[in-house]
Amino acid sequence: MFGIEQLQAFVATVETGSFSAAARRLGKVQSVVSQHIMNLEIDCNATLFERSGRYPTLTNAGSRLLPHAHALLNQHQRLKNSVQALSDITPSEITIALDEGIPFKAVSSIIGELQQIYPQVTLEFLSASSLDIIDLLKKALPLTGVIFSELNIPTYLDYECIGTVCFDLYVAKSHSLSGQTSKSIDSLRLHRQLLIRSKNTQTSSFQLKISPDILYADNYFLLLELTLQGHGWSFLPAHVAHEAVQAGELVKLPMEFEKMHWQANVDVLQHQKNSDLPIFKTLRQLLRNIL
Amino acid sequence: MFGIEQLQAFVATVETGSFSAAARRLGKVQSVVSQHIMNLEIDCNATLFERSGRYPTLTNAGSRLLPHAHALLNQHQRLKNSVQALSDITPSEITIALDEGIPFKAVSSIIGELQQIYPQVTLEFLSASSLDIIDLLKKALPLTGVIFSELNIPTYLDYECIGTVCFDLYVAKSHSLSGQTSKSIDSLRLHRQLLIRSKNTQTSSFQLKISPDILYADNYFLLLELTLQGHGWSFLPAHVAHEAVQAGELVKLPMEFEKMHWQANVDVLQHQKNSDLPIFKTLRQLLRNIL
DNA sequence: ACTTAGTATCGGTAAAAGCGATATGTTTGG
DNA sequence: CCAAACATATCGCTTTTACCGATACTAAGT
Numbered sequence: 001m002f003g004i005e006q007l008q009a010f011v012a013t014v015e016t017g018s019f020s021a022a023a024r025r026l027g028k029v030q031s032v033v034s035q036h037i038m039n040l041e042i043d044c045n046a047t048l049f050e051r052s053g054r055y056p057t058l059t060n061a062g063s064r065l066l067p068h069a070h071a072l073l074n075q076h077q078r079l080k081n082s083v084q085a086l087s088d089i090t091p092s093e094i095t096i097a098l099d100e101g102i103p104f105k106a107v108s109s110i111i112g113e114l115q116q117i118y119p120q121v122t123l124e125f126l127s128a129s130s131l132d133i134i135d136l137l138k139k140a141l142p143l144t145g146v147i148f149s150e151l152n153i154p155t156y157l158d159y160e161c162i163g164t165v166c167f168d169l170y171v172a173k174s175h176s177l178s179g180q181t182s183k184s185i186d187s188l189r190l191h192r193q194l195l196i197r198s199k200n201t202q203t204s205s206f207q208l209k210i211s212p213d214i215l216y217a218d219n220y221f222l223l224l225e226l227t228l229q230g231h232g233w234s235f236l237p238a239h240v241a242h243e244a245v246q247a248g249e250l251v252k253l254p255m256e257f258e259k260m261h262w263q264a265n266v267d268v269l270q271h272q273k274n275s276d277l278p279i280f281k282t283l284r285q286l287l288r289n290i291l
Numbered sequence: 292m293f294g295i296e297q298l299q300a301f302v303a304t305v306e307t308g309s310f311s312a313a314a315r316r317l318g319k320v321q322s323v324v325s326q327h328i329m330n331l332e333i334d335c336n337a338t339l340f341e342r343s344g345r346y347p348t349l350t351n352a353g354s355r356l357l358p359h360a361h362a363l364l365n366q367h368q369r370l371k372n373s374v375q376a377l378s379d380i381t382p383s384e385i386t387i388a389l390d391e392g393i394p395f396k397a398v399s400s401i402i403g404e405l406q407q408i409y410p411q412v413t414l415e416f417l418s419a420s421s422l423d424i425i426d427l428l429k430k431a432l433p434l435t436g437v438i439f440s441e442l443n444i445p446t447y448l449d450y451e452c453i454g455t456v457c458f459d460l461y462v463a464k465s466h467s468l469s470g471q472t473s474k475s476i477d478s479l480r481l482h483r484q485l486l487i488r489s490k491n492t493q494t495s496s497f498q499l500k501i502s503p504d505i506l507y508a509d510n511y512f513l514l515l516e517l518t519l520q521g522h523g524w525s526f527l528p529a530h531v532a533h534e535a536v537q538a539g540e541l542v543k544l545p546m547e548f549e550k551m552h553w554q555a556n557v558d559v560l561q562h563q564k565n566s567d568l569p570i571f572k573t574l575r576q577l578l579r580n581i582l
Numbered sequence: 583a584c585t586t587a588g589t590a591t592c593g594g595t596a597a598a599a600g601c602g603a604t605a606t607g608t609t610t611g612g
Numbered sequence: 613c614c615a616a617a618c619a620t621a622t623c624g625c626t627t628t629t630a631c632c633g634a635t636a637c638t639a640a641g642t
Contacts, residue, residue: 002370003295005630020588032631034589039629046377054588054639061377064567068370075366079293079359086337086352276355296599311619320601325620327599345608345619 002043004076007069009036010048014066018055074155081156081272090279091142093122097133099147100219101165101196102266103239107146110286118279129196129218137271144283145269153267158275160284163291164263166238169253170245172230178251192232194223224250237264266291293334295367298360300327301339305357309346365446372447372563381570382433384413388424390438391510392456392487393557394530398437401577409570420487420509428562435574436560444558449566451575454582455554457529460544461536463521469542483523485514515541528555557582 012022013033023030041048048065049056058066098107104125111123128136130147137145137157146162153159169188171177177191193211197218215232217223220240227234228249244250268287274280303313304324314321332339339356340347349357389398395416402414419427421438428436428448437453444450460479462468468482484502488509506523508514511531518525519540535541559578565571 002367002374003629004293018588028630029632030589031591031633034591035630038590044374044377046374051589052639056589064377065370065374068366068373072363072366072370075359075363076293079356079363082359083293083335083337083356086335086355294598309619319599321620322602322622323600325622329621330598342620343608347620 002040004073006036006040006043007073009033010040011066011069011073013037013049013056014058014062077156078272082276084273085276090118090121090277092120093124093142094279094283095124095126095141095143096283097126097128097136097143097145097147099130099133099145100127100221101148101237101240101264102146103165103237105239106290107287109290110283113286114283117282121279127219134269137269140271140273142274142280143271144274144280144287145267146287147267147269149265149267153269156272157269158272159267159269160288161265162268162288163266165266165291167235167262167264168238168241169233170227170236170241170250171233171253172228173249173251174230175233177233177253188233194226194232194234196220196223293331295364297327297331297334298364300324301331301353302357302360302364304328304340304347305349305353368447369563373567375564376567381409381412381568383411384415384433385570385574386415386417386432386434387574388417388419388427388434388436388438390421390424390436391418391512392439392528392531392555393437394456394528396530397581398578400581401574404577405574408573412570418510425560428560431562431564433565433571434562435565435571435578436558437578438558438560440556440558444560447563448560449563450558450560451579452556453559453579454557456557456582458526458553458555459529459532460524461518461527461532461541462524462544463519464540464542465521466524468524468544479524485517485523485525487511487514 008026009022009028009032012025013019016022016025019033019037020030023033026033037048044061044065046061046065047059048062050059096107098104104127107125114121114123130145130150133145133147134150134154134157136143138154148165149161175191177187189211191211192213192215193209194215194217195209197216211232213232215226217226220236223234224236224240224244226232227236228244233253241250241252245252268284270280270284275284299317300313300319300323303316304310307313307316310324310328311321314324317324328339335352335356337352337356338350339353341350387398389395395418398416405412405414421436421441424436424438425441425445425448427434429445439456440452466482468478480502482502483504483506484500485506485508486500488507502523504523506517508517511527514525515527515531515535517523518527519535524544532541532543536543559575561571561575566575
């Protein structure tokens with residue numbers, strides 16, 4: 001009754017568009033998928049696909065079942081992932097990957113505590129863009145990511161929000177925007193915007209283009225440098241801008257419109273295969289208090 | 292691989308304490324449960340139960356698997372519940388059950404809108420304690436509950452928080468507490484407290500006894516009446532106390548300690564068998580904006 | 583009309599779930 | 613200390629389910 005395989009056949013059919021294609025994806029023959037769907041329809045006492053045309057299309061009942069099927073399969077995948085952690089082998093080396101905009105000083109504060117609890121474990125830090133970090137996590141390495149919240153986080157990753165980092169609008173002291181108070185977003189469009197872009201060409205979901213005239217850099221310190229040199233305005237995390245602002249080289253643009261000053265959410269990410277291991281739990285626990 | 296039945300056998304064993312008892316609960320024979328656990332152990336590549344003694348006891352690996360197994364089975368149950376709503380029979384009559392402390396005026400504001408969308412559906416309102424409402428919901432009637440958040444909500448119920456109701460400390464004008472400003476909770480212990488208790492003897496999780504001298508009533512209007520008559524002090528929702536305060540018969544005790552003035556969370560509850568039906572979704576949607 | 587890609591159904595095989603009987607191990611209590 | 617009571621593990625056997633491959637049929641494009 002409502003076996004995992006039936007539901008796999010169901011969502012595979014929805015995603016591929018046909019029973020045959022679903023069968024190919026699942027490595028079964030078409031008749032098996034057909035049967036599974038039929039059994040599922042009997043269990044549900046409802047028709048899930050409209051079969052008049054060449055390709056089956058979801059009925060209303062099918063659409064309503066789909067999210068529940070997805071949820072169950074996700075949970076099933078999570079269970080399978082977690083099982084690998086049952087053997088409880090504390091890895092000898094774990095990596096913490098930071099988005100470049102995250103203040104390292106905050107994160108490094110936990111090193112001592114972690115080493116005290118797990119003295120035999122080697123720690124490695126690396127810096128990368130959020131998207132690169134998500135990419136690294138696909139491989140289920142013993143890696144914990146600390147990134148700005150992304151909209152699309154794969155289902156096999158566990159994540160939780162641990163705080164926020166404040167972003168503001170900055171220009172060089174010498175820049176023509178520096179004197180004025182921006183009353184609207186339109187005044188920004190008249191000047192070049194300096195923006196982050198990750199190494200792989202995808203652009204992160206939380207960076208937003210405002211000006212039509214854009215110049216990309218691949219990390220915040222380049223961005224800061226470019227801003228200092230007067231090439232345009234940029235959003236920067238407060239801790240990145242802080243020093244230059246103190247030195248009077250950089251100015252925060254006072255903003256009359258609300259949205260431009262915002263708190264970017266910071267998430268901790270771990271692969272489900274790891275997130276049950278004690279050392280990863282401890283690490284999450286420690287990271288909760290750093291921001 | 293990781294079939295539903297194996298996991299059912301697993302949690303049944305954990306909950307009943309033995310394979311035999313689990314088999315009895317599941318309506319199977321003992322050897323089947325035994326086999327399921329063995330297969331599960333092979334799949335997990337870990338021993339889940341310590342079998343030295345008479346009763347099997349969970350190993351570490353077993354304990355770590357358990358929450359995942361629970362989660363998957365809950366999701367499975369949810370799916371089975373939801374399937375019954377696939378036939379999409381909009382019920383001809385639905386009931387909205389309110390905790391007595393919830394302001395009816397707020398809830399009744401949605402009647403018009405709901406009737407406009409579902410003119411053929413008859414509405415019924417009833418008032419009961421939170422625990423009684425949870426009890427009613429067990430039967431999967433077409434019922435929506437609006438209650439103060441309870442700690443223990445059964446897994447087959449869907450719920451969401453829709454806002455808060457403000458509770459304060461009240462006494463009659465004539466009461467000896469009326470003049471003074473309570474500096475500490477201790478001064479309250481010297482007087483009789485008037486408290487809610489539901490019809491069934493259980494006491495709700497969010498009511499808290501402060502004074503050793505307590506008098507119970509089973510709804511907020513009795514409580515108000517008793518308070519007005521000077522029998523003691525009580526926590527009352529602002530909307531219940533409002534009229535008597537205006538009339539000068541009741542006084543809100545100014546509170547120097549923070550915790551006594553608090554926002555009670557209000558939840559909407561529906562049985563999973565119903566929560567997917569369009570009319571129940573609409574109802575939830577409407578209830579989100581009333582507080 | 584003919585090809586292509588898909589679905590439904592059938593018969594047969596292999597795997598899995600189920601049962602009942604039995605051997606064995608662990609507690610409890612006389 | 614032995615026996616009764618209760619558990620678990622394993623075996624042979626039956627039933628159910630999953631799967632495959634072959635075949636007949638249907639929809640869509642050329």
